[in-house]
Amino acid sequence: MAAAVELEGITKRFPGVVANDRVSLRVEPGEIHAVCGENGAGKSTLMKVLYGMLKPDEGRILVGDDEVELHSPKDAIGLGIGMLHQNFMLADNLSVLENVILGAEPTADMRIDYARARARIGELSEAYGLDIAPDTLVESLGVGQRQRVEIIKVLYRGARILILDEPTAVLVPQEVEELFQNMRELKAAGETILFIDHKLDEVLEIADTITVLRSGRTVATVKPEDVTSRELAELMVGSELPTPETRGATVTDQVMLSVEGLAVSDEDRVIVDDVNLEIRCGEIVGVAGVEGNGQGALVEALLGIREPSAGTIRLDGTDITHWPVRRRREHGVGYIPEDRHRRGLLPPSPLWENTMLGHQTEEPFTRGIWINRRGARARTEAVIEDYDVRTPGPDVPGLALSGGNQQKLIVGREMSAAPRLLIAAHPTRGIDVGAQAAVWDQLRTARAAGLAVLLVSADLEELIGLSDRLVVILRGRLVAEVDPHRVTAEELGSHMTGAVPEPTDG
Amino acid sequence: MNEAPPAASRLRRLVEARGVVGRTALLNLAAGLVAIAFSLAVASVVFVISGNSPIAAYSDMFEFGSRLESWISTVNRATPLYLSGVAVAIGFKMNLFNIGVEGQYRLAALLAAVVGGALSLPIPLHIGLIFVVAMGTGAIWAGIAAFLKTTRGVHEVISTIMLNFIAGSFLVAFGLRVFGTVRQGNLRTDEIAESGRFPSLNPLIELFFREPTGAASMHSFALVAVAVGILYYLFVFRTRPGYDLRVTGVNSLAAQAGGVAPRRMIMQAMLLSGAVAGLVGLPELLNFSHEFSFDSTTELGFDGIAVALLGRNHPVGIAIGALVFGWLDRAGQILDLQGISPSIIEIVKGVIILSAVIAYEVVTRYREAQQTRAAAAATAGLELEAAAP
Numbered sequence: 001m002a003a004a005v006e007l008e009g010i011t012k013r014f015p016g017v018v019a020n021d022r023v024s025l026r027v028e029p030g031e032i033h034a035v036c037g038e039n040g041a042g043k044s045t046l047m048k049v050l051y052g053m054l055k056p057d058e059g060r061i062l063v064g065d066d067e068v069e070l071h072s073p074k075d076a077i078g079l080g081i082g083m084l085h086q087n088f089m090l091a092d093n094l095s096v097l098e099n100v101i102l103g104a105e106p107t108a109d110m111r112i113d114y115a116r117a118r119a120r121i122g123e124l125s126e127a128y129g130l131d132i133a134p135d136t137l138v139e140s141l142g143v144g145q146r147q148r149v150e151i152i153k154v155l156y157r158g159a160r161i162l163i164l165d166e167p168t169a170v171l172v173p174q175e176v177e178e179l180f181q182n183m184r185e186l187k188a189a190g191e192t193i194l195f196i197d198h199k200l201d202e203v204l205e206i207a208d209t210i211t212v213l214r215s216g217r218t219v220a221t222v223k224p225e226d227v228t229s230r231e232l233a234e235l236m237v238g239s240e241l242p243t244p245e246t247r248g249a250t251v252t253d254q255v256m257l258s259v260e261g262l263a264v265s266d267e268d269r270v271i272v273d274d275v276n277l278e279i280r281c282g283e284i285v286g287v288a289g290v291e292g293n294g295q296g297a298l299v300e301a302l303l304g305i306r307e308p309s310a311g312t313i314r315l316d317g318t319d320i321t322h323w324p325v326r327r328r329r330e331h332g333v334g335y336i337p338e339d340r341h342r343r344g345l346l347p348p349s350p351l352w353e354n355t356m357l358g359h360q361t362e363e364p365f366t367r368g369i370w371i372n373r374r375g376a377r378a379r380t381e382a383v384i385e386d387y388d389v390r391t392p393g394p395d396v397p398g399l400a401l402s403g404g405n406q407q408k409l410i411v412g413r414e415m416s417a418a419p420r421l422l423i424a425a426h427p428t429r430g431i432d433v434g435a436q437a438a439v440w441d442q443l444r445t446a447r448a449a450g451l452a453v454l455l456v457s458a459d460l461e462e463l464i465g466l467s468d469r470l471v472v473i474l475r476g477r478l479v480a481e482v483d484p485h486r487v488t489a490e491e492l493g494s495h496m497t498g499a500v501p502e503p504t505d506g
Numbered sequence: 507m508n509e510a511p512p513a514a515s516r517l518r519r520l521v522e523a524r525g526v527v528g529r530t531a532l533l534n535l536a537a538g539l540v541a542i543a544f545s546l547a548v549a550s551v552v553f554v555i556s557g558n559s560p561i562a563a564y565s566d567m568f569e570f571g572s573r574l575e576s577w578i579s580t581v582n583r584a585t586p587l588y589l590s591g592v593a594v595a596i597g598f599k600m601n602l603f604n605i606g607v608e609g610q611y612r613l614a615a616l617l618a619a620v621v622g623g624a625l626s627l628p629i630p631l632h633i634g635l636i637f638v639v640a641m642g643t644g645a646i647w648a649g650i651a652a653f654l655k656t657t658r659g660v661h662e663v664i665s666t667i668m669l670n671f672i673a674g675s676f677l678v679a680f681g682l683r684v685f686g687t688v689r690q691g692n693l694r695t696d697e698i699a700e701s702g703r704f705p706s707l708n709p710l711i712e713l714f715f716r717e718p719t720g721a722a723s724m725h726s727f728a729l730v731a732v733a734v735g736i737l738y739y740l741f742v743f744r745t746r747p748g749y750d751l752r753v754t755g756v757n758s759l760a761a762q763a764g765g766v767a768p769r770r771m772i773m774q775a776m777l778l779s780g781a782v783a784g785l786v787g788l789p790e791l792l793n794f795s796h797e798f799s800f801d802s803t804t805e806l807g808f809d810g811i812a813v814a815l816l817g818r819n820h821p822v823g824i825a826i827g828a829l830v831f832g833w834l835d836r837a838g839q840i841l842d843l844q845g846i847s848p849s850i851i852e853i854v855k856g857v858i859i860l861s862a863v864i865a866y867e868v869v870t871r872y873r874e875a876q877q878t879r880a881a882a883a884a885t886a887g888l889e890l891e892a893a894a895p
Contacts, residue, residue: 305762326765335763343763346756348874357753358764366746392880399874400881 002065004029004161004192005050005081010059012045019045020056021216027161027209032183032193034203036236037213038290038458043196046213047163050194051083052076063161082159084150086166092139097121099138100153124155129185143269144175148182155191162186164195168202169292180206198290199474200229200236200497212236229500233493237460250282251468255317256452257302257421262311264297264476271297273476275311277454279421284443284453286467286484288460290496294476295456296338299425302454303335304328315421329358334419336410336427338456340403344410347399351391352380354398354409359417379416387412388438404435411439415446422446425456440466460492474498530873534818537865541816542830545857552853558846566844571837574715575722582724584825584832585789586611586803588731590810591828592738593644593783595819597662599742600755600775606651606666607783608807609673614643615787616678616695619798620685622791623696632702633792640788641781647673648780649773656769662776674804682800694799704792727789734782735821751775783807812859818866831855 005027012020020042027033037043048054050061052070060067063079070076073083090099097114100121106113121134130148132141138149147167154162168176183193183206197203203210204224212219212235219235227235257279264272272294279285289295300306302313304325313321320328329335335358337343346354356365356376364375380394387408391401398406407428414422424443428436443466447453457463463470464484472480472495480495494500550560570576590607597604604610618640627635651669654660686693707724742748753761754771762768786806791798813831817823838851 369745400877
């Protein structure tokens with residue numbers, strides 16, 4: 001019997017990276033097929049290829065028995081392939097009905113035929129058990145219900161094959177259950193579902209077949225009944241973990257950061273839950289976890305951008321839970337942002353203004369309310385020299401620098417301000433190997449000098465190579481603490497993907 | 507600490523830095539001139555279509571516009587435009603679009619005229635009080651928009667436009683009805699006494715030019731505009747709060763991570779913008795009319811947006827923009843006498859703005875590309891040095 005969809009030898013290159021390297025995937029009609037893999041394993045690229053958003057450099061796509069060429073999502077929709085994006089694409093001020101038909105309105109005599117649309121939506125809701133009132137305004141719906149509207153939207157356009165891009169990432173556990181119920185009903189009605197997920201407990205519960213990608217390649221296609229979650233985790237993460245280099249511990253007994261019962265909510269969703277954490281001077285604590293499990297919110301709460309909903313944060317014994325960002329930074333909290341363009345850099349401003357950012361109330365950048373241009377330039381010159389930033393001088397705009405040099409400038413900016421606590425989120429993301437090694441060296445040196453570091457990273461080599469202790473975050477909770485010197489890939493992968501039950505006691 | 511770089515290399519970098527800044531300013535000036543030339547060319551076509559000789563029209567304008575009293579009129583017209591431009595630029599510097607300068611200055615002028623006309627005080631107190639009332643009113647009126655934005659998320663473009671209508675159509679009419687008296691067939695506020703007026707600068711002009719200034723009177727409020735320009739420069743480019751403001755405009759998320767509180771910044775910027783906007787009506791009030799009425803000049807708030815755009819939010823650029831617009835307004839008056847509609851001047855202004863915005867964007871991209879190449883070259887150069895034994 002022909003597959004519902006078959007991808008053969010798909011290769012997709014971007015400048016400098018191969019996102020998909022001869023990936024093959026076969027999805028049988030009427031099955032729920034999960035695609036798993038770490039961040040950057042190439043899952044999203046593969047789904048975009050299948051949905052016509054990206055054109056593969058090599059390989060074939062078969063839908064049913066026919067080889068097809070997809071130039072745009074329109075072609076994919078025409079072949080009955082629909083995709084649910086991670087971010088909902090709904091107009092809040094329109095009703096469910098209006099959202100569903102938007103762009104595919106049935107017409108009668110130049111008018112929109114609402115009656116026909118309503119009938120069709122009624123049929124779909126009935127057939128697939130997607131219970132939702134068509135006249136409700138979308139803005140009054142919860143996240144799970146919005147997702148259901150998205151599903152109806154795709155079905156309304158005649159999709160027989162649904163691609164769901166990390167559908168559970170935005171849902172609370174109860175909503176996940178409802179989604180799985182919907183998926184089962186869709187499957188019972190003969191629909192084929194392809195979905196991306198990192199959380200192995202979920203995958204094992206719902207999928208009929210699992211394909212694991214790692215570094216752009218297909219590692220394995222397995223049946224859930226044939227694997228244990230630990231085996232699956234190892235497939236995802238790989239069996240080889242880097243060994244941390246031997247080095248003297250510099251950890252002191254002075255606690256610099258102490259977090260107790262920290263929780264962060266976004267509207268009514270809890271994204272960080274009961275986090276307890278201590279970082280001592282001279283210690284690097286790594287936070288491992290699949291992206292989107294609350295790392296970003298945790299970092300923002302520590303920095304003061306987000307108001308926590310519960311818990312306390314202490315810096316060197318002082319309660320800073322309700323301090324504004326500026327006060328925290330003045331008291332020695334350094335920050336290397338996850339996304340330097342969003343949170344770290346002033347692209348059109350000269351480098352010396354970039355070096356001031358976050359330290360603009362301190363010497364040598366200002367004297368009273370006046371900017372000290374000479375002092376700022378001198379400090380920038382020093383950062384350029386010490387951190388090997390390749391630039392003609394401190395007056396060129398930030399945007400003129402290459403990514404690695406921008407990152408070195410940001411690291412230099414934070415380090416040269418002599419912080420007591422450094423919050424480093426993915427400090428080496430997207431920079432070349434040379435710059436990466438330089439940043440790692442700087443972190444080690446600062447650690448030896450007594451800096452406390454919170455290191456959030458998706459790069460296991462970085463986490464294991466640098467951390468003195470490693471905690472694992474899953475669904476906003478710290479679910480495990482492991483010793484980076486002894487942890488195995490299987491163990492780390494299991495914690496990160498929720499393949500082991502959460503411990504009941506702290 | 508690392509060693510300071512050798513004096514020679516420091517000097518070289520300094521020279522290069524100054525060179526970079528100088529070149530950018532020159533390029534922007536050139537872009538502005540190109541925009542003006544282009545708009546005059548477009549206006550020529552309009553002249554021809556409407557059956558007039560562009561050469562004759564332009565020579566009339568230049569002849570009339572180069573008289574001393576025309577220059578005085580140009581500066582008088584440019585003074586409120588400049589203040590309005592600075593008010594708008596303060597908002598632009600942090601990506602806030604204060605379209606509400608119009609309403610802010612009209613309401614401010616009304617209240618300043620009412621308070622100024624009701625009292626008689628010693629000179630510095632009287633003028634000081636008028637300033638406080640005008641700037642305070644402008645700030646409060648702009649503050650409403652800031653409050654709506656920070657608490658309810660209302661976009662400032664929408665709120666300031668609506669506040670313009672409330673101020674311009676309702677409050678000004680209402681205020682004149684309450685506080686005004688009918689003189690010369692119109693509702694007017696009481697005249698401000700001598701102690702609250704600004705003097706004419708004509709004696710000074712005559713000292714320099716030894717030429718009669720005719721009927722024109724040079725408004726001394728121009729000096730206030732110069733002072734505001736200097737303060738604007740110092741604040742925005744040389745102080746830490748000004749840095750916070752600019753940084754928020756460039757990248758608000760990075761600014762937030764750098765300790766700038768976004769809501770407080772919006773509030774401060776709008777209050778400051780409104781306070782400067784409150785000054786826009788004062789040159790006319792204190793130097794010329796001494797009263798507020800329905801005859802008082804309107805539309806200065808909108809022209810200020812154009813002037814800020816033309817001047818790229820830079821204090822010197824805004825001054826050039828205000829003078830260009832002021833001169834066009836003055837020189838265009840001659841066209842009326844020649845039977846040509848002066849609204850052609852509005853076409854010239856509009857085309858200047860459109861083409862200037864395009865020309866500036868071209869300059870910006872050119873400079874960015876150039877600087878990126880320079881940085882890449884520096885990197886390559888350093889790598890070559892490192893590779894050499």
